[in-house]
Amino acid sequence: MTQAVMMNNEDYILAPLGNRTPTKQSPRLFRSPPQPHMCIHATLQDSHIPCYINVMSWSRVGLPLRPDAPIPLYGGMQVPYNDKSCNNIKQKPIVFAVMANPEILKKNGKTAQNLQDRDTLIDLMLEFVEAMNPDIQFTRRFVVLNNRDLTGELKDIWAVVQRKRAREKLAHNVSQSDENCHPQKNVEDQAISNSILYQERDKDNEINNDDIPSESSTNPGHS
Template sequence: MRDGAEYFSPPEPYTCLRVSVQKPQLGMLYVNVCSWKRVPAPASPTQPVPVCGGKLESISQGQEIYNIVDVAFNPEVLHRAEKNSQEKEQIHLLALNFIQKQHKLHLSQHYTVMKAKLKGILQDMKHRLMSLHRPLSQDNSQFQFKPAQSLLQQISSLRIEEEESCIQLNEGQKDKEKVRPGLIEVISSTEIVPPQQPKHQMTVCSLSSDSVKKIKLCVELPEISSVSQCQLSISQDDIMLEVEQLYFLHLWFPERVKEDTCHATFNKKKHILTVTVTVL
């Protein structure tokens, strides 16, 4: 009965990641990373880490339209990662790489950890995950869970089977390298040149005609010749600018804004991007 209660316990929100989808151009994607006892823990610290994922959905909430997907880990895995910032980051990378392979997406190399643990409605998240992972049979006394064997290419290697939406992370280079227990292998920093943070200035100004306040952001992009090279995303709390392999900028607004009032212009001579948005 105790095992059954744990198996049927719903997933709980752990953290929420925000990342831009570059191919296909779906805009922003929110990833709800959840804690779920139904996902088995690794048999030992050196064993693969099982991951479960839900379906990708497009959500319309008021004037905001966004994409959302859920992934789940065993609570023990997340509890262990909480004690080590490197392990925590690797769990995030595992979740993102799993989503890329499962849904055939090309995600940005950068992501944002949101302040809220969950994007969307709690019951919707539970339904998305639990509807895909039901018991195999009612008379099965041992609650089976069959994660698909997988290899994660950028961290270790990844393979997704069509019948399952679960993966396991395998260790890499066991012959020469000593891998710390429970850690995902990190790709070498020489393989990826991190983009630089451009010079920028953010100011809050008031219009003389009325009491409406606006936030103005000026960003210097000397290597950019067209605004089409920029990927800009904005929410009520933050703004993110990315130029693939060149620039990356993520800033929190000093006050909440109306994202639908966002206006961006690019000066080709000065190579300066100017973004204005009205404060709520």
């Protein structure tokens, strides 16, 4: 496993939802929720609050374009903790969810043959959660739980993912609308940029012309 680098471009990590009607030949993967893969008990800096990261397997998340390319991740957000089976705990934990492609988790996840590859992927996920939650800082002490793959309930994670994707789609539509409403602005910006470029070229030509000797200086005997 090559050194993992976090991706922060969500449009690259997840394919656009689009408005196409799903068909039997091409079902919408978005309607298939992420599935639990492993649960990590992480340690927060300067805090004794229990913290868990649900690592989810989701085909919607892409694969690296090249072997040395960054590993795409999605999510990183905090999810509600409503596990009724654990009401006897003293302190309500903080729970996050991170999604990765099933092929990535198959090679480097819970059942990875190389534990170093697994730990490298987990380190990446900790960094990802920190980037998505600036007030969260982990130590690098963690434990992969063997007795469960999920902390909380899947429906709560799915609801958070759906809200996140809805916000992303809305932001994308607003951005597209702004570009369609102000096409002239882009033309004007390009014209200004070209004008500045031409001015710089003119200045360069003036400097170059000053450096060229005049005819009288190259032919001192000419009258």
